[in-house]
Amino acid sequence: MSRQEPAGPADRRSVLDFDYETDVLVIGYGCAGAAAALEARSRGADVIVLERASGGGGSSAASGGEIYLGAGTPIQSACGFTDTAEDMEAYLLAALGPSADAAKIRMYSRGSLEHYDWLTKQGVPFKPSFWGTPSWVPPTDDGLMWLGENAYPFTGLAKPAPRGHRVTAKGFGGKVLMDVLCRAVEEAGAGIHTDTYATQLILDGPRVVGVTARRFGKPVTYRARRGVILTTGGFADNAEMVAQHAPQLIGLGVTSDGGDDGHGIKMAQAAGAAVQRMSAAQVGITLVPALAVRGMLVNAVGQRFINEDQYPGMLGQAALFRQDLAVWIILDEKSFEEVPENERWGVLPHYVAETTGELEQEIGMPDGALTASASEYNRHAAAGEDPYFHKDKRWVRPLEAPFAAIDVSRGMASPELGASGRGGAKVFSLGGLRTGLDGEVLDVSGSPMPGLYAAGRVTSGLHGHGYISGTSLGDGTFFGRRAGAAAAEQAEAPAG
Template sequence: MSDLIVVGGGAAGWSAALTAAQAGLNVCILEKLGESGGSSALSGGCLAFAGTDLQQEQGVEDSPDLLFADLREVGKEENDENLVRTYCDRQLEVYGWLKDSGVTFSPTLETASGQSVPRVHTVDPADLVRNLARAAQATGKVDYHPSCAARELIRENSRVVGLVTTQGEELRAKRGVILASGGFAKNPELLKLFAPHYEEAVFVAGDGSQGDGLRMGWKLGADMRDMAYVKGTFGKHPTDESNDHSLQAVYKGAIAVNQNGKRFVDESISYKLLGDAVMAQPWRTGYQIMDQAIFDTGDDRVRILDFGRRLEEGLFYTGDTIEQLARQIDIDPEVLNETIARYNSGVDLGEDSEFGRKHLVHRHGSLCKIEQPPFYAYPSTAVVFGTYCGLRIDPKAQVIDVDGQPIAGLYAAGEVTGGFHGAAYMTGSALGKAIVFGRIAAESCAQP
């Protein structure tokens, strides 16, 4: 019998396994697929941290309190204040723990969705999971079971004491079970139930994202949070299958127009809300329009800003004039010219007159005109990378039932949980919460 069972071999699961092993627990970790990684390894590799040495070296003033304020604002205060506070209080320590565990961060810092200052800390996401797994297994206290899925939880005397695998094997643990099994972006039944408005969106997630953990907790009476806020990320090329990541040119100064050549949103808001906006447009598609000056601010080391590689792959439309660009994307040149001229006049005034955009992203960055040729257009729709909702947990990562009480012996971390993001999303907070609450769940299990 193990001390602890962890379900899921993504960032949350391996963070929990490593933390528990470092605390002296014997851990059994199950991974549904043949190898670890899940949706974590497919992510953009962004982590939202505040007050780091990287920020200090680059003169960025940030703090847990500013991070807290941004997370609450971008979530429209629909998120659980206690979870957000816990994340902000723990994230800097977790950043150091990751570095101690062999995780390497890019020296580049970026400002993205929901952020007031540059706080996107970037890693290779697959390497992140591999490093955590390697460090966990090196402790000699972790028993890893790939190609092994959980089917249902075992509860005795009101306490979760183990689980049954899909092969019918019964596994038990002295301290409990941590669900780190991811979301349900690959489960059409659950998507139809909770996110019918995204039925025609593009979905990119780990093949194991079937909602297994959600269903197991649900069966025991677990409460759920944020189920109404399943959203897609704006910026996915609608026809390209070789690059699953969205492109965020809007946060560098581009504007978003629909097929009619009209802007339809304040481009500085969370790209989850931008996803809602583009799904309401004709053919559920728009274009990110920029000039050469904006294009030159891209960073090919950051997946959401790799303009150069996308150009080499032929994913951009280009034109020496706005008229040439408009004709290539079947937009009336006069309309697109008028749209850009109106936006540029708003830049001169410090705020656009149509949608009230004042910054590049959230509360950061000054608006810039679109005027330096050549001009670029990037077709963009919404892509659902994760479901960002699920089991209700408390700040100790205990799963909470519909009566507001902890389900003894059951913990959860990562995408299987809800309540942290609220109505929208900050870049880097999903991967960040997976690791932070993975550690917290393990620490809770390790307590006497």
């Protein structure tokens, strides 16, 4: 169906008759929209979900399927780990910063156990087994993994516990998650209107009371008696918005279903909504974490710049925002061979040499730069130490000839999606609409916009400028539920 740029809000008085009416109108059918619909239905509200595609799923269905949960879930306990909401909160506050939303993080951490229970009651499966090696997505169906909690400097801020809860699946689990949630939404009795693209919010005075849309190419109108909930995703697929708000992302691949065009953000902005942290982004650097952690990640002048065993998205943000993606993994033959072939994602060294001096010449680094870095790294690694970046001793040992270099800018192909990133990374936006704890959209003065709610990547959510895997699906479902509940409990707007 055709797309069009969202227009300014329509006046309720210009709509003679609505084509459809409901209590709660959800726009977008990814994880946040599904959660919002389920929670609103559980409170007795009539719900219609609008989805521009021909079925539910969105970018959530294309994700790895990690959900960030903790505070002592049954999966953590079964795998032998203890955790508290306080430690979860402390880690997220640091990892998602700077400028992370402290109030939302506290609420999310303290509500994590209940949210785990809610997900499993919907039928979302988690396997009580643990994957302990750095990875984007493990090649197994293990249900728990580290997401940087056990890496410096976070080990000094909170007791480490793995909180990456993976939806049980062969490969990426996002599709399984969305199959479960969409089935639950249908069984709950919500109306699902696919091939429907929202174009304008409808205002009755200051209150949002519905939307205009195009359904199968024809104009239609929807009235929401209690509230409209935007769950339309981010804006990384909108080149104009990327250039305006996050120019460092220009030209990079995008992690999405192709529909993160920012139209929900722009519809709300046109009615006076505030946005925040629009330059923030997750950077899925195209490297194999299990290889990077066994060697050195260096920049264009051969210098290390980060602890290699941090969550790989942090490596990506540092590589893009501080090094313009001019980075290499330096390792030796033993490091490469230690990683099983099915975990290498087809990556092979781009340069091989008997000495670091020869390697730096092949790469084009300044004479002696890489040699000096490797010599200093090996000097401390001989004692099992990394005083510069504090990589865990598990991964620290001297590198020995022959040496190899992997040029991250050349990208790699995901075994699940089959497409390599362009320019060494695939990204998605983290900034979006400013919202309160119940998903209420705030205007530019900080006041709630009556009748308008939002959740998921259309908002800035928990995030500051940092990101951890699982905080998209976790944030989207958790605050999607809160938005659904808040909208369902609103007083009905007058018919007008």
